[in-house]
Amino acid sequence: MAPSSPPPKPLPLDTQSAWADRLSPHRWLGPVTMLGPAGVWLLLLLVIPTLLILDISLVPGLRLGQPSGGYGLGNYLQILQPVYLRVMVRSLSFALGTTVLCLLLGFPVAYWIALMAPQRWRNLLLVGFVLPLWTSSLLRAYAWTTILRPTGVLNSVLGLLGLPSQNWLNTPTAVFIGLTYSFLPYMVLILYASLEKLDTRLLEAAADLGATPRQSFWTITVPQTLPGIAAGCLLVFITSLGDFVVPTLLGGASSMNIARLIYNQFLGPTRAWGFGSALSMVLILAVSLAIALLLKYGDRSTLTETSQ
Amino acid sequence: MAPSSAKVTWPSLFTALMYAFMYAPIIVLAVYSFNESRYSAGWEGFSLRWYRALFSDRRIFAALQDSLTVAFVAVAISAVLGTLMAIGLARYQFRGKALYRGVSYLPLIIPDIAIAVATLVFLTSVAVPLSLSTVIAAHMVFCLAYIAVVVSSRLQSLDPNLEEAALDLGATPTQAMIKVLVPQLAPGILAGCLLAFVLSMDDLLISSFTAGGGANPLPLEIFSRVRTGVKPDINALSVVLILGSALLSGLAEYVRYRSEKRRRRG
Numbered sequence: 001m002a003p004s005s006p007p008p009k010p011l012p013l014d015t016q017s018a019w020a021d022r023l024s025p026h027r028w029l030g031p032v033t034m035l036g037p038a039g040v041w042l043l044l045l046l047v048i049p050t051l052l053i054l055d056i057s058l059v060p061g062l063r064l065g066q067p068s069g070g071y072g073l074g075n076y077l078q079i080l081q082p083v084y085l086r087v088m089v090r091s092l093s094f095a096l097g098t099t100v101l102c103l104l105l106g107f108p109v110a111y112w113i114a115l116m117a118p119q120r121w122r123n124l125l126l127v128g129f130v131l132p133l134w135t136s137s138l139l140r141a142y143a144w145t146t147i148l149r150p151t152g153v154l155n156s157v158l159g160l161l162g163l164p165s166q167n168w169l170n171t172p173t174a175v176f177i178g179l180t181y182s183f184l185p186y187m188v189l190i191l192y193a194s195l196e197k198l199d200t201r202l203l204e205a206a207a208d209l210g211a212t213p214r215q216s217f218w219t220i221t222v223p224q225t226l227p228g229i230a231a232g233c234l235l236v237f238i239t240s241l242g243d244f245v246v247p248t249l250l251g252g253a254s255s256m257n258i259a260r261l262i263y264n265q266f267l268g269p270t271r272a273w274g275f276g277s278a279l280s281m282v283l284i285l286a287v288s289l290a291i292a293l294l295l296k297y298g299d300r301s302t303l304t305e306t307s308q
Numbered sequence: 309m310a311p312s313s314a315k316v317t318w319p320s321l322f323t324a325l326m327y328a329f330m331y332a333p334i335i336v337l338a339v340y341s342f343n344e345s346r347y348s349a350g351w352e353g354f355s356l357r358w359y360r361a362l363f364s365d366r367r368i369f370a371a372l373q374d375s376l377t378v379a380f381v382a383v384a385i386s387a388v389l390g391t392l393m394a395i396g397l398a399r400y401q402f403r404g405k406a407l408y409r410g411v412s413y414l415p416l417i418i419p420d421i422a423i424a425v426a427t428l429v430f431l432t433s434v435a436v437p438l439s440l441s442t443v444i445a446a447h448m449v450f451c452l453a454y455i456a457v458v459v460s461s462r463l464q465s466l467d468p469n470l471e472e473a474a475l476d477l478g479a480t481p482t483q484a485m486i487k488v489l490v491p492q493l494a495p496g497i498l499a500g501c502l503l504a505f506v507l508s509m510d511d512l513l514i515s516s517f518t519a520g521g522g523a524n525p526l527p528l529e530i531f532s533r534v535r536t537g538v539k540p541d542i543n544a545l546s547v548v549l550i551l552g553s554a555l556l557s558g559l560a561e562y563v564r565y566r567s568e569k570r571r572r573r574g
Contacts, residue, residue: 030396030399030400030481031396031400031402033392034392034393034395034396034399034400035392035393035396035397035400035408037389037392038389038390038392038393038412038452038456039393039408039411041389041448041449041452042411042412042414042415042449042452042453043411045427045430045445045446045448045449046411046414046415046423046426046449047411048430049423049426049427049429049430050418050422050426052426052429052430052433053422053425053426053429056429105326108319108322108323108326109322109323109326111319112319112320112322112323113323116317116319116320123565127561128327129326129327129330131554131557132330132331132334134506134553134554134556134557135334135546135549135550135553135554136509136510136527136530136546136549136553137510137512138510138512138527138530138531138534139337139530139542139545139546139549139550140333140334142337142530142534142542142546143333143334143336143337143546144333145534146333146336146337146340146543147332147333147336153336181329181330181333184326184329184330185330238417238419239419241419242419242420242421242422244420244421244512244513245512245531248535249534249535259419259421259513262421262422262425263421263513263516266425266428266517267516267517273429276425277425277429280421280422280425280426283419283421283422284418284419284422287417287418287419288417291417
């Protein structure tokens with residue numbers, strides 16, 4: 001009763017049972033059986049391989065089947081050569097251009113589906129827009145070669161309209177068309193999720209108070225959906241930065257980007273694995289940087305919602 | 309809002325144009341798959357010759373078989389591992405959990421080409437010969453990550469009381485999981501599996517780097533044919549595959565719709 005009473009006797013026993021509890025199979029059996037297999041798989045085929053390419057990216061001039069030298073930054077310095085720097089700049093411009101195009105084209109579509117289409121049709125309209133994502137990305141890019149080739153559908157249509165024919169296949173224009181086509185549905189999906197949550201009472205209130213539609217669009221709709229815009233742009237940016245199929249099939253020799261350059265180092269004739277690994281690390285770094293920027297300045301909740 | 313939907317406004321016109329943009333390439337492929345002409349510049353009459361060529365093409369079918377084997381095996385194993393991972397992450401607290409969760413998101417974030425390269429370097433360094441099995445092993449990485457993400461989001465919307473009730477009524481934790489939790493998660497698991505299946509069937513890069521000479525999944529076969537120009541039998545193949553994936557996506561949407569309806573009602 002007194003504050004100075006001795007500590008209760010059973011304490012040693014308690015700590016003992018806590019230890020026994022911690023060591024008992026019931027405590028760790030569950031987590032290990034549930035998280036173990038997937039964890040081992042990710043460790044073995046994702047984490048270790050990534051660390052491995054980080055390692056060999058630091059061995060200059062590493063080629064398959066040749067004795068390697070010591071560590072150094074040679075592979076990374078090689079990227080700074082004008083030939084490769086041009087590839088980096090081109091990859092960035094493909095990704096940024098595609099992001100801007102997807103935002104400009106995707107926003108009106110998402111806006112119309114979320115706020116202007118009849119309520120009961122909205123889900124169906126959205127599903128209809130993203131349905132092409134279920135088909136093979138390879139075949140969708142191939143379809144554009146049929147359209148854009150000199151004797152393709154586009155020029156037949158232009159000819160019928162009396163317009164001059166275009167030779168877009170194997171140019172950056174074709175790459176922008178193909179990339180925008182590939183990733184527009186993602187943008188619409190994310191913007192829709194954001195616009196759907198928009199509090200339309202704010203718009204009504206603004207209209208009642210005399211705001212023009214243009215004013216309420218820029219002061220209410222855009223700021224309210226900014227997290228969605230940021231998340232959509234991030235997703236389109238990182239997927240188009242690492243895209244391989246579209247630049248290869250539609251861009252031709254003039255549209256070498258980072259993914260194609262990496263591919264060539266491993267499956268092409270050069271077999272420069274060290275250089276290829278350095279390029280991969282740069283790509284991973286660029287993507288991580290984009291995500292870090294979003295996490296720092298954007299709203300985290302939209303990113304996690306998007307990934308679900 | 310209702311009256312404005314009836315009016316033809318510039319946003320609705322623009323949206324209609326964008327729908328046309330999304331479907332035009334698919335329609336073009338479908339139309340040209342019936343074109344008699346080899347170079348498909350103009351319309352030279354209706355023909356089924358490309359479908360005949362396709363269905364007598366053994367290489368395509370062998371490649372399709374490889375792809376289906378990879379997708380089914382990888383998705384089946386990942387369904388179990390990914391679901392367990394999602395439940396484990398929701399249920400347990402442990403040191404390094406944030407790191408574990410972060411790693412589980414990586415396959416969704418890191419570009420395919422980087423994952424493909426890393427996997428090839430790893431397999432070479434441990435001297436594993438490339439075959440269909442290595443393709444399956446590599447596909448399991450992204451399959452289980454996507455399935456875990458979809459199942460996690462479903463887990464968050466579940467009622468935890470049901471499982472607790474089962475435990476109170478004397479079920480063992482394993483029984484409670486299999487009889488109460490998994491049935492509730494089933495729509496999420498199925499949706500995740502469908503997504504993983506489509507991604508696996510669509511994958512070119514990771515397969516290219518892990519197949520070696522021993523396997524030839526369909527995207528590799530298609531890629532090696534179309535990179536050298538237009539192939540009319542590939543048009544026919546596209547139509548067949550698009551019908552297949554339309555069927556799958558229809559199924560996925562139906563499952564999603566059903567489960568959402570049930571959730572709203574419940």
